Amino acid sequence: MTLPSPSEAAPEGITLVITERVRPGQTEPYERWARELHGVLETQPGFLGLNVLRDRSAPVPEYITLVRFDRPEHLQAWRSSSVYRTALRELPRFTASEVQYREAAGLEQWFDQPARSAQPAPPLWKNVLVGFVGVYPLILLFTWLSGPVTQGWPWWAAILPSAFLATLFLNWPVLPLLSRALRGWLYPPAPHKVSN
Secondary structure, eight states, rough: OOOOOOEEEEEEOEEEEEEEBBBBHHHHHHHHHHHHHHHHHHSSSTEEEEEEEOOOSSSOOEEEEEEEEHHHHHHHHHHSSSSHHHHHGGGGTTTTSEEEEEOOGGGGGGGGOOOOOOOOOOOHHHHHHHHHHHHHHHHHHHHHHHHHHHHHOOOOHHHHHHHHHHHHIIIIIIIIHHHHHHHHHHOOOHHHHHHO
């Protein structure tokens, strides 16, 4: 097991992306272990929340956990804490391969490279395009749904419900699902070199 190492500070908030492949038959003990750890995590200074993406359909179940903190210093304090380090000692009992750690800022977290891949992150224009494809239908939907309630409100207030709901649903589950569905486009296979 490789302990996550610090990276350069992100300007606004930071997310630790953890990819774990759990041995078949160990998913229930692993999830109990994770729930206990997440319960402790909620008490930490600067903690903003977490999401867990589960893929139990694969031969080796994969879990991607996104742990969000307001500042890199608070994330580093959690990673350096005795509680976290003690919990990490138990992790090899459940995992089938090396655990992967990566720090990300903003929406970059949803465009993490596929596990066990050396490919770089997608270019910015692809991230922006996927974000637009995700957010535009949400804005249309929530503007239409909230229209009867916000009728007669000032224009700046009338867009608040749809903006809030679109942001909420964009982060979960729209962007995670889109990034998985478009993985082949976001991470195209490298062209094979023709040998002479």
